[in-house]
Amino acid sequence: MGAMRMTGRARRMRDAKEFRRLEQIYLVQAEHSTGDLERDSLLNIARGFGHAAGKIERRSLISKAVMIVALAVLVLFAVLYIP
Numbered sequence: 021m022g023a024m025r026m027t028g029r030a031r032r033m034r035d036a037k038e039f040r041r042l043e044q045i046y047l048v049q050a051e052h053s054t055g056d057l058e059r060d061s062l063l064n065i066a067r068g069f070g071h072a073a074g075k076i077e078r079r080s081l082i083s084k085a086v087m088i089v090a091l092a093v094l095v096l097f098a099v100l101y102i103p
Contacts (some may be wrong), residue, residue, distance in 0.1 A: 029083065032076050039073035042066075 043066045050062035 022065070029080060032080050036073045036076040039069045039076065043069035043073065 023090045046062050046066035046069065053059040053062055066076060
């Protein structure tokens with residue numbers, strides 16, 4: 021058991037960071053490219069990575085919000101219904 025397993029949220033956040041890193045790399049490459057077709061292609065790839073990272077980040081925020089609400093409901097239940 022040498023390798024520790026990452027939680028789902030940690031893995032998603034790692035993936036989002038990697039997509040953001042790749043997005044920045046492709047944006048820099050597009051900035052330095054000389055041809056219009058090459059620049060457009062690189063920008064399109066960068067947009068794809070940015071879109072994927074955004075979806076992962078939003079999904080992670082939604083999951084975090086759901087957990088907070090569930091915890092709040094549990095606390096309210098404990099306070100109001102358990103004497």
